[in-house]
Amino acid sequence: MFIISGKGTIIEKRPLARKLSAFVALSDAELSVLERLHKRRRTFVAGRDLVHQGQADQAAYILLSGWACSYKLLHDGQRxxxxxxxxxxxxxxxxxVLHVSDHSVEPVTDLEVTEVFAADLFEAFAQTPRLATALLWTASRDEAMVVEHLVGIGRRGAAERMAHFLLELGNRLTLVGLGSKAGYDCPxxxxxxADAIGLSAVHVNRVLRQLREDGLATFRDGHVTFDDYDKLAAFADFETSYLDQLGPLLK
Amino acid sequence: MFIISGKGTIIEKRPLARKLSAFVALSDAELSVLERLHKRRRTFVAGRDLVHQGQADQAAYILLSGWACSYKLLHDGQRxxxxxxxxxxxxxxxxxVLHVSDHSVEPVTDLEVTEVFAADLFEAFAQTPRLATALLWTASRDEAMVVEHLVGIGRRGAAERMAHFLLELGNRLTLVGLGSKAGYDCPxxxxxxADAIGLSAVHVNRVLRQLREDGLATFRDGHVTFDDYDKLAAFADFETSYLDQLGPLLK
DNA sequence: ACACCGGACTGATCGAGATCAGTCGACGAC
DNA sequence: GTCGTCGACTGATCTCGATCAGTCCGGTGT
Structure with a gap:
């Protein structure tokens, strides 16, 4: 095990630093402020909610390893x-920011996170405004993703939606070193x-089969393979600009 | 025409101040910083885009009067x-924040706006951090609305979706004095x-008829009437918490 | 006075995807 | 070893909402 001492190592070990570094050249000072946020390490087991809809909570988390999902429940039990x-x-x-959570967060796999209290976050912002801007940029990017997701559910057919979904995940994972244009592991x-892209599980299965038979992508045994990345991207009308746009204030 | 001199008058004339004041008691100093943002008044006519998808732009706008919509276009012409x-x-x-717009904005009616350059906005934030927090809160609330919208399109049936849509708009309009539990004008x-809630125009018409015949709500001649607000809210599973939650840092 | 256009509205038909009702294989518990 | 469970997978049927193809009405321009 290494002691974190240099910039390169931090970027390697901290996916958040790595993600931000793809868009801003953060100074050593900024990286170390970011590093100091990673004080309180916690782990969660798959399936037990981190955050409950309606819960008043004061802490946010930075995900270090594992996958989670945020969801909303409807009165009739759908999610x-x-x-x-x-x-x-x-x-x-x-x-x-809103004090009360409007959604729940559940680990998909076991998680490692660092817990960040609102106060620590605001203090870090005060120390390095560029960091604050970088995080505002992340938040805007997240919102852009939700909007893109909305468009998909509202207007794209099931197969395009699935293709778009797989591509977006691939793109995001590549940014933190967990994927490539060949594919990625997916738990x-x-x-x-199905719950994410607004289909029934049955139909998800059929659509995956269709993509597989058309030689576009394969999802099997926890691994996504892009059989023909360009054809898939064309099929899904996949536009990456909403994902990899630089913040103007960060150049 | 009046000269704006007192707090009450500003709140009356500025829907943004009014909206924020519903959640934070802004001081006179804060209100006047907000007022000073309203320098550059502009108008737009219905139908001509303010912002184009893919456009690099530096200015945001605060809407003073009229309605607009933000939308995304798909390759096949759907929106x-x-x-x-x-x-x-x-x-x-x-x-x-993202430097390039990932969506377009079109006026639905003629608009009055004030144009705000990024620099002015950041300067105002530096002067009054509470204002920055208040706007961060607005942005979070907008995102929560997009999320709720996503849930609606993904999981609610056409009629509930429509009911929810009408209720949310009513709630937002009430906050700026343009609506009540009785109803509101809607251009x-x-x-x-149809383009908003992901239905065809034909089906929108049928669903509106259904809501009317069931005595829930009537949309006719540019006016929405809530015939039975509580029944409608129950039907739509309408939860207001995502709309009127206080920011914790603003109390 | 007439043609034209946009928005509301409607009936008939079609189709994508939901739902129902299963099978099959892998794996962990006892 | 077998029971129970969970995820992948499939065929048959049903249904919600799309699509097609209109009508009707109230401007507006000529």
């Missing part, structure tokens, strides 16, 4: 998964995907 | 309206509503 979180993502940032079940 | 903006709302705030066409 809509709003987004999945992967290493480097924040959990429950909006809950902190999601077909039920989880 | 998904992400949200409608009413007086007191920001237009294109996310575009400023939207059935085509616009």
């Amino acid at each position: 809509q998964i709003v987004d999945f979180q992967i290493p480097g993502d924040f959990l429950g940032l909006r809950s902190v 999601l079940t077909q039920y989880l995907i | 998904q309206i992400v949200d409608f903006q009413i007086p007191g709302d920001f237009l294109g705030l996310r575009s400023v 939207l066409t059935q085509y616009l509503i």
Whole structure:
């Protein structure tokens, strides 16, 4: 095990730093402020909620390893998964600002996170405004993703939706070193995907089969393979600009 | 014409101040910083886009009067309206942070706005951090609305979706003095509503008829009437908490 | 006075995806 | 070893909402 001493090592070990570094050249000072947020390490086991809809909570989390999902429950028991979180993502940032969580967060796999209290976060912002801007940028990017998700559910057919979903996840994972244009490991079940893209689990299965038979992508045994990345991207009308746009204030 | 001299008058004339004042007691100093943002008044005519998808722009707008909508276009010409903006709302705030707009904004009616450059906004934030927090709160609330919208399209049936849509708009309009539990004026066409809630215009019409015949709500001649507010809210499973939650840092 | 247009509205038909009702294989508990 | 469970997978049927193809009405321009 290494002691974190240099910039490179931090970026390697901290997916959040790595993600931000893809867009801003953060100074050593800024990286170390970021590093100091990672004080309180916690772990969660798969399936037990971190955050409950309606819960008043004061802490956000930075995801270090594992996958989570944020979702909303309807009165009739249906649920809509709003987004999945992967290493480097924040959990429950909006809950902190709005004081009460409007959604729940559940680990998909076992998780490692660092807990960040609102106060620590605001203090870090005060010390390094560029960091605050970088996080505002992350939040805006998250919102853009939700909007894109909305468009998908509202207007795209099931197969395009699925293709778009797989591509977006791939893109995000690549950014933190967990994926490539060839594919990525993916611990999601077909039920989880169904709840995310607004299909029934049955139909998810059929659509996956279709993508497989058309030679576009394969999802099997916890691994997504892009059989023909470009064809898949064309099929899904996948536009990456909402994902990898630089913040103007960060250049 | 009046000269704005007192707090009451500003709140009356500025829907944004009114909206924020429903959640934070802004001081006279804060209100006047807010007022000073309203320098550059502009008007737009219905139908001509303010912001184009893919456009690099530096200014955001505060809506003073009229309605707008933000939408995304798909390659095949379909569009998904992400949200409608009413007086007191920001237009294109996310575009400023991400540098490039990921969506377009079109006036539904003629508009009066004030144009705010990013620099002015950040300067105002530096002067009064509470104002920055208040706007962060607005942005979070907008995101919560998009999420709720996502849940609606993903999981609610057409009629509930419509009911929820009408109720949410009513709630938002009430906050700026343009609506009540009885109803509100609404310049939207059935085509616009269709593009927003992910239905065809034909089906919007049928669903509106159903709500009318069931004695829940009537939308006719540019006016929405809540015939039975409570029954409608129960039908739509309408939860207001995501709309009127206080920010904890603002109390 | 007439043509034209946009928005509300409607009936008939079609189709994507939900739902129902299963099978099958892997794996952990006892 | 077998029971129970969970996820992947499939065929048959049903249904919600899309699509097609109109009508009707109230402007507005000529």
